[in-house]
Amino acid sequence: MSVIKTENLRKTYHQGDYEIHAVDDVSVEFEQGEFTAVVGPSGSGKTTLLNAIGGLDEPTSGKVIINNTDITQLKGNQLIDFRMNNIGFVFQAYNLIPVLTAKENVGFVMLLQGRPESERESRVEELLAAVGLGEIMNKRPNQMSGGQQQRVAVARALAPKPQFILADEPTANLDSVSTSNLLDIMARLNKEEGITFIFSTHDQRVIDRASRVITMEDGKIISDERKVQ
Amino acid sequence: MKTIIKIAWRNVWRNRLRSFVVFASVMLGVWAGLFTVSLTLGMMDQQKRSIVQTQTSHLKVHSSRYMKDEKLINHIPDDTLELLENQLKNDSRVVAYTERTIIDGTVNNAHGFANLKIVGIDPEMEKTVTTIYERLDSGTYFSEFKNRPVLVGKSLADDLKLDVGKSLNLNFMDKDTNAVGIGFKVEGVFNSGNGTFDKQQVFVRQNDLNELLQTNHFIHEIAIICTDIKEAEPVRDEINSKLGGSVEARTWAQLSPQLAYSDEMMTVAIFIILGIIIFALAFGILNTMLMAVLERKRELGMLLCVGMNKRKVFFMIMIETIFLSFVAAPLGLLLSWITVTYFGSAGINLMDVGDAMYQFGYDALVYPKLYPYVYFMVSTMIIGAAIISSIIPARRALKYNPAEAVRAL
Numbered sequence: 348m349s350v351i352k353t354e355n356l357r358k359t360y361h362q363g364d365y366e367i368h369a370v371d372d373v374s375v376e377f378e379q380g381e382f383t384a385v386v387g388p389s390g391s392g393k394t395t396l397l398n399a400i401g402g403l404d405e406p407t408s409g410k411v412i413i414n415n416t417d418i419t420q421l422k423g424n425q426l427i428d429f430r431m432n433n434i435g436f437v438f439q440a441y442n443l444i445p446v447l448t449a450k451e452n453v454g455f456v457m458l459l460q461g462r463p464e465s466e467r468e469s470r471v472e473e474l475l476a477a478v479g480l481g482e483i484m485n486k487r488p489n490q491m492s493g494g495q496q497q498r499v500a501v502a503r504a505l506a507p508k509p510q511f512i513l514a515d516e517p518t519a520n521l522d523s524v525s526t527s528n529l530l531d532i533m534a535r536l537n538k539e540e541g542i543t544f545i546f547s548t549h550d551q552r553v554i555d556r557a558s559r560v561i562t563m564e565d566g567k568i569i570s571d572e573r574k575v576q
Numbered sequence: 577m578k579t580i581i582k583i584a585w586r587n588v589w590r591n592r593l594r595s596f597v598v599f600a601s602v603m604l605g606v607w608a609g610l611f612t613v614s615l616t617l618g619m620m621d622q623q624k625r626s627i628v629q630t631q632t633s634h635l636k637v638h639s640s641r642y643m644k645d646e647k648l649i650n651h652i653p654d655d656t657l658e659l660l661e662n663q664l665k666n667d668s669r670v671v672a673y674t675e676r677t678i679i680d681g682t683v684n685n686a687h688g689f690a691n692l693k694i695v696g697i698d699p700e701m702e703k704t705v706t707t708i709y710e711r712l713d714s715g716t717y718f719s720e721f722k723n724r725p726v727l728v729g730k731s732l733a734d735d736l737k738l739d740v741g742k743s744l745n746l747n748f749m750d751k752d753t754n755a756v757g758i759g760f761k762v763e764g765v766f767n768s769g770n771g772t773f774d775k776q777q778v779f780v781r782q783n784d785l786n787e788l789l790q791t792n793h794f795i796h797e798i799a800i801i802c803t804d805i806k807e808a809e810p811v812r813d814e815i816n817s818k819l820g821g822s823v824e825a826r827t828w829a830q831l832s833p834q835l836a837y838s839d840e841m842m843t844v845a846i847f848i849i850l851g852i853i854i855f856a857l858a859f860g861i862l863n864t865m866l867m868a869v870l871e872r873k874r875e876l877g878m879l880l881c882v883g884m885n886k887r888k889v890f891f892m893i894m895i896e897t898i899f900l901s902f903v904a905a906p907l908g909l910l911l912s913w914i915t916v917t918y919f920g921s922a923g924i925n926l927m928d929v930g931d932a933m934y935q936f937g938y939d940a941l942v943y944p945k946l947y948p949y950v951y952f953m954v955s956t957m958i959i960g961a962a963i964i965s966s967i968i969p970a971r972r973a974l975k976y977n978p979a980e981a982v983r984a985l
């Protein structure tokens with residue numbers, strides 16, 4: 348069953364006189380439980396595609412259908428609420444809230460959702476333990492390493508129990524130990540909780556772990572391989 | 577909402593140096609503004625008090641004829657005077673009054689010459705109304721000299737090089753317009769705080785004056801002190817309704833219109849001084865917060881990505897701005913209160929400019945003063961300025977597109 352589907356998705360930027368087709372007529376489907384890497388050279392449109400799927404950016408044309416909802420038709424707070432309840436984001440630069448502790452960062456979205464305190468507490472502790480940060484949950488981001496911050500970001504993305512997680516080059520700023528650590532965690536969550544992951548990457552180690560590899564060039568998908576497990 | 581407030585509060589402390597600069601400028605701005613206002617108010621209050629205590633009293637009564645022409649014979653008629661005295665004695669709002677004989681005269685000696693009013697007073701009666709007896713730079717108040725004592729003002733004494741014990745020639749016309757020139761002895765030098773006033777009159781004993789004028793008890797002026805300065809108007813109205821035509825009573829505000837006017841102008845001036853300072857502070861805060869919003873573009877974009885709606889982002893920035901403005905404002909108010917309370921009783925000596933101030937009618941020693949309404953006004957203005965200066969950065973934050981904000985390095 349496909350959870351995410353794009354139909355003839357385009358995003359065109361105008362720069363002076365000429366147009367940049369950052370995403371050029373992309374139709375692709377993602378199945379529940381897939382662990383997909385989107386690869387391709389810099390400027391090939393990976394970030395643009397992920398942002399369109401995540402509803403962060405409005406496409407020029409085409410549809411993004413998530414669970415039978417065309418999110419390109421959602422407006423303002425509707426879209427924000429949809430994102431909050433269905434999609435988790437992990438960014439290259441971690442983007443935690445610097446003034447909140449690890450625990451507060453992870454619980455933040457649940458708080459915005461209005462979940463009760465007891466539910467929040469147990470979920471946050473469970474998630475931080477799952478990403479191996481049970482010990483430092485009261486530290487703030489500037490007291491943590493990059494790898495630790497990115498693991499907090501993954502826990503934050505998972506906290507509201509989204510259907511899938513979009514991660515734009517999540518390991519680009521991490522050393523190899525932190526990278527494999529993070530990949531282990533993501534792979535385990537993918538297997539055990541059935542969370543769908545879509546991440547863009549340059550990193551061969553990440554590509555090796557993916558169950559599906561989509562390659563982009565000049566805004567188009569030029570290959571799409573599913574690995575047999 | 578609680579979390580938004582928490583984040584906003586912690587954000588205030590994120591860049592400590594910047595926040596402390598804002599705190600310091602708010603605190604010093606509030607303090608400087610209020611202290612300036614308190615000095616001005618203190619000066620005004622003192623000027624008003626000294627004018628009321630030495631010149632205008634709460635109200636004065638003159639005969640209607642005297643008001644048109646200040647001549648010796650235009651004194652308050654005897655029958656009216658009696659009615660007036662009875663009325664004043666029976667009015668519980670009237671604390672005290674004093675009767676004065678006033679004539680035009682000149683004074684001269686080797687050092688100079690001056691036109692002035694010679695005011696004949698009953699020393700004991702005068703003490704209940706004016707504070708001239710307390711405001712002596714040197715000498716005594718009609719207690720030592722038996723023979724024609726006179727009190728002269730400091731500025732006149734300076735001009736004519738007068739001193740206690742020196743004699744002084746006063747020239748005037750008696751009842752029959754015969755010229756009188758006679759020596760008085762300086763018993764004291766008073767300083768009302770107003771150089772012009774001090775130059776324009778001398779005080780002598782009423783009995784001495786009436787004897788020289790060959791009159792008995794000619795009263796030209798009655799000065800009155802009420803239980804409260806606010807009673808001046810009703811007391812005036814009663815006198816005018818009962819004895820109007822023959823005499824006319826006027827309040828301090830009528831006797832010294834510029835004093836009443838400056839009283840009113842003061843509120844406007846305070847508003848303007850504080851307004852300018854708070855406007856400047858608001859600009860500083862606005863600028864700081866605009867920088868903060870710019871610096872945190874990616875973070876704010878992320879908040880929009882993960883589900884914080886625009887209204888919440890708006891409030892978060894607004895609350896942070898308001899916190900930033902408010903942390904130091906109470907400290908500024910407290911600091912002002914402490915300095916004003918301290919100097920309000922100790923006084924500040926504006927010695928170097930004191931002499932010029934004396935000529936304009938201000939005392940050199942200033943007691944700063946603040947009324948509760950000023951604190952209230954400044955607090956309200958800070959709240960208003962904080963809210964207004966929080967809206968612009970908060971709106972700026974709303975303009976961010978989450979995808980672009982997250983991409984931004």
Ligand SMILES: Nc1ncnc2c1ncn2[C@@H]1O[C@H](COP(=O)(O)OP(=O)(O)O)[C@@H](O)[C@H]1O
Binds near residue numbers: 362392393394395
């Ligand atoms: N805001 C923008 N304005 C103009 N061009 C943009 C903008 N964002 C991205 N692009 C262009 O779109 C193309 C795809 O960019 P991007 O999706 O970031 O690629 P990738 O993530 O694969 O490196 C690039 O050529 C980039 O320069």
Ligand SMILES: [Mg+2]
Binds near residue numbers: 393394395515
């Ligand atoms: Mg990219």
